[in-house]
Amino acid sequence: MHSQAIRASSHASLRESSRPAEAQTRGHVRAVWSQKHAARGQQLAVKSSSTTSRVAGRSIGLDVRAEVKKPTLPYDVGGQGGVGVLAPTSEPPSKKVKTQVNSITFDTDTVLLQSVDDEEDRFEIEYSAGKGSTENSYLIKGVKSWGDSCYTLIDIPEGAWADAFAAELKKNLKGKPLSYIVLGHFTPRMTATLAAILNAQPKGSPPCEIWCSNPTIQLITSKLRKGSPGFNPELLAAWKSDGLRARLLRVKTGDTLVINEQRQLEFQLTNTPRWPDGLFAYDTGKQILFSNKFFGAHTKDIRSGMDDRSAKFQECWDLYFDNLVGPCAMQAGMVMNRAAIVPMKKSKTGSFKLETPFGKKVDDLQISFQDRIRTIIFGKDFQKEVPVVEPTKGMAVAVIAPRHGPVIKDSVKTVVDMYKEKLDGLLTKKSEVSVAVIYASAYGNTGIMADAVAFGLRERGLDVKLVDCEFMKASEVSNLVKECDGFAVGSPTLGGHVPTPVQEAIGAILKDIDRDLPYGVFGSYGWSGEAVPAMQNRLKDGGFTSAFAPISLKFKPTDEMVEVCKRSGEDLANEVMRRITDRKIKSRKDMAEKRDALLTDDKTRATGRITTAMAAVTAKINGVDSLMLSPWVSQASFNPPAVTISMPKENSPEGTLLLNAKFTVNILGSGSDKSMVKELLNKGFREGAACFEGIEIERDEDTECAYLTGAASYMNCTVTNRMDCGDHYVLLANINKGKVLSDGATTFFHHRQSAKEY
Numbered sequence: 001m002h003s004q005a006i007r008a009s010s011h012a013s014l015r016e017s018s019r020p021a022e023a024q025t026r027g028h029v030r031a032v033w034s035q036k037h038a039a040r041g042q043q044l045a046v047k048s049s050s051t052t053s054r055v056a057g058r059s060i061g062l063d064v065r066a067e068v069k070k071p072t073l074p075y076d077v078g079g080q081g082g083v084g085v086l087a088p089t090s091e092p093p094s095k096k097v098k099t100q101v102n103s104i105t106f107d108t109d110t111v112l113l114q115s116v117d118d119e120e121d122r123f124e125i126e127y128s129a130g131k132g133s134t135e136n137s138y139l140i141k142g143v144k145s146w147g148d149s150c151y152t153l154i155d156i157p158e159g160a161w162a163d164a165f166a167a168e169l170k171k172n173l174k175g176k177p178l179s180y181i182v183l184g185h186f187t188p189r190m191t192a193t194l195a196a197i198l199n200a201q202p203k204g205s206p207p208c209e210i211w212c213s214n215p216t217i218q219l220i221t222s223k224l225r226k227g228s229p230g231f232n233p234e235l236l237a238a239w240k241s242d243g244l245r246a247r248l249l250r251v252k253t254g255d256t257l258v259i260n261e262q263r264q265l266e267f268q269l270t271n272t273p274r275w276p277d278g279l280f281a282y283d284t285g286k287q288i289l290f291s292n293k294f295f296g297a298h299t300k301d302i303r304s305g306m307d308d309r310s311a312k313f314q315e316c317w318d319l320y321f322d323n324l325v326g327p328c329a330m331q332a333g334m335v336m337n338r339a340a341i342v343p344m345k346k347s348k349t350g351s352f353k354l355e356t357p358f359g360k361k362v363d364d365l366q367i368s369f370q371d372r373i374r375t376i377i378f379g380k381d382f383q384k385e386v387p388v389v390e391p392t393k394g395m396a397v398a399v400i401a402p403r404h405g406p407v408i409k410d411s412v413k414t415v416v417d418m419y420k421e422k423l424d425g426l427l428t429k430k431s432e433v434s435v436a437v438i439y440a441s442a443y444g445n446t447g448i449m450a451d452a453v454a455f456g457l458r459e460r461g462l463d464v465k466l467v468d469c470e471f472m473k474a475s476e477v478s479n480l481v482k483e484c485d486g487f488a489v490g491s492p493t494l495g496g497h498v499p500t501p502v503q504e505a506i507g508a509i510l511k512d513i514d515r516d517l518p519y520g521v522f523g524s525y526g527w528s529g530e531a532v533p534a535m536q537n538r539l540k541d542g543g544f545t546s547a548f549a550p551i552s553l554k555f556k557p558t559d560e561m562v563e564v565c566k567r568s569g570e571d572l573a574n575e576v577m578r579r580i581t582d583r584k585i586k587s588r589k590d591m592a593e594k595r596d597a598l599l600t601d602d603k604t605r606a607t608g609r610i611t612t613a614m615a616a617v618t619a620k621i622n623g624v625d626s627l628m629l630s631p632w633v634s635q636a637s638f639n640p641p642a643v644t645i646s647m648p649k650e651n652s653p654e655g656t657l658l659l660n661a662k663f664t665v666n667i668l669g670s671g672s673d674k675s676m677v678k679e680l681l682n683k684g685f686r687e688g689a690a691c692f693e694g695i696e697i698e699r700d701e702d703t704e705c706a707y708l709t710g711a712a713s714y715m716n717c718t719v720t721n722r723m724d725c726g727d728h729y730v731l732l733a734n735i736n737k738g739k740v741l742s743d744g745a746t747t748f749f750h751h752r753q754s755a756k757e758y
Helices: 003-008 054-059 159-173 188-199 214-224 233-240 311-339 412-428 445-459 474-482 500-512 531-541 559-599 602-607 674-683
Strands: 048-052 069-071 101-107 110-117 133-143 149-154 178-183 208-212 246-250 256-258 264-269 279-283 288-292 341-346 352-355 395-397 399-402 434-439 463-468 487-490 518-525 551-554 612-621 624-637 642-648 662-667 685-687 697-699 706-708 713-725 728-740
Touching: 101 159, 110 159, 133 159, 133 399, 159 188, 178 188, 178 279, 188 214, 188 233, 208 214, 214 233, 214 246, 264 311, 288 395, 311 412, 311 445, 311 463, 341 412, 399 412, 434 445, 434 474, 434 500, 434 559, 445 463, 445 487, 445 518, 445 551, 445 559, 463 474, 474 500, 487 500, 500 531, 518 531, 518 559, 531 551, 551 559, 612 642, 612 706, 642 713, 662 706
Parallel strands: 149 178, 178 208, 208 246, 288 399, 341 395, 434 463, 434 487, 487 518, 518 551
Antiparallel strands: 048 069, 101 110, 110 133, 133 149, 256 264, 264 279, 279 288, 341 352, 612 624, 612 662, 624 642, 624 685, 642 728, 662 713, 697 706, 713 728
């Protein structure tokens, strides 16, 4: 922990500070953004150090079976040694109380607890369909080998439904206790619901095991530890009421929770910058993927909780992906590749069968995966029965049960394919110009602003690297910005200061990054708003130039402020492109001046009048092919027939420079492919299996060296001597064999104006 950062942030209250918004609309705020922008989920900082909180956990009645690491605190917590999170001391303002929670049985022993959100006027862009949403939880009933019931709850809603959800859950449990809770994602807004669930546990029941990822453990631990900035007395009281009521278990990819002999849950971490605590739970017995935030949709218009083969949800799935998953395409693509989902389809008999590319259904077929699902090869007769192969890596999924929207039963393949196609498109069609948007967010308000700035950048066709610096080292942030053409930094104000992760990221940028990159700063606050001007002054004093006026707003962004952020992203994109254009113009001017200087030097002009045959040198050294264009080839002697060839020291196939090395000289004809000549001049030489791509060759029987069938002639040579000539080697090579390939071809001679260039 940096002591200076601790001292700078040692305030008891960590609420975001406020003063009047400093964002300038710059006179060009147009009509309200027609598609309202996305609200960020609550993302909480959980940086780990080498110390564990095992003993501290027990001191408050918290049994952490797996070792839980203490995070590095971004601020002082009054000497309590508690777990620090990027959140204020009090809970975020609660939404209005909501009461509609439906119980829907969609599978034997599996109940969907659907918490309905009727709000249709939310301004975030993922809700722009105006259809409300649902928060889905799932209750699985199992029976242990000794006959006792075993209930597992997957996911919980936000605190607005706390009392209604606990009552509906209790009705479904029928007096039985919960054995397990699986939290695929957790935010401070869910704390009240977790407390209500624990309070509803029957007296004397054994502690409920809460299975979750490490970031969730650290967040819940901070809620349970007195003196921690996120301490929640209601949750602590529920946790310890009538003895210990819950234990935390840290989940890693590959861990398994056995519900009974027929059903078990396999886990996979799905952390992304938006959802760093994400978790998949896969029911191997029922082939149900509890996908949490993935494959969701914001709509409450769901009959029976299922997708009902309806295309009406496609818009909601698309909107959800484009605004929540798409910005994290790289990490989401890694999640999809690791999961390797195989869509299954329900047959007329009720069993699930694999959906093949040929429309056939094959029982119990398992296939192997690498980066994506490979095509299944059935052979010539697709009607033949396909033999069962040994199970390998991959998920055969009949049902997807997400956190939001319909449970997906009939459209599994449609939704999975949509995710793959969209991710492939985002990952393969990137702009050559990129901008990094770096931010940290307490309530998600600064995250909304970051999304809006990124949206504006993408509107101008730029690639955006959107990262939460809470989950990256400062050096990683610096390396990311080095690869970009500009950057923007967003931060809340905590205790009157810039949070430590943002301070460290800016410090790394000031240390390592070229001052030619334009930047912008933005952020939200609750009281005095010091963070944005502090960032602006630090970067400006460090020599960087701002592309847009600093944006500082109070609390949650309005539609108008989202528009300001979007337009500021466009301003940053315009400045980036202007500077790139200026650099290209300057580069062309420098090249022209250099060329003019060369052409006025009589010595280089005179030497440039030497003409030689243009040749392609091919070789095969230790089984590796190479191809190089050489304009400096001359005959050296009559007897024995020999040639000299000049090879650059830094850009030549290394094996051809050695004595007794064998290579082939291909003399190009005047009608040779000039595009190939130009490409080889620019790239130097090619090496490896792809070096002859697009070029017709044949192999010499004696040397196995390739020769170009379109050349005028070729000669097989052996190096007999080598002379060091400054930046080149001159090789003397005897000609072992020669062949004319085109009798009518004339030799391609290379004419130059200056001896300083090839």
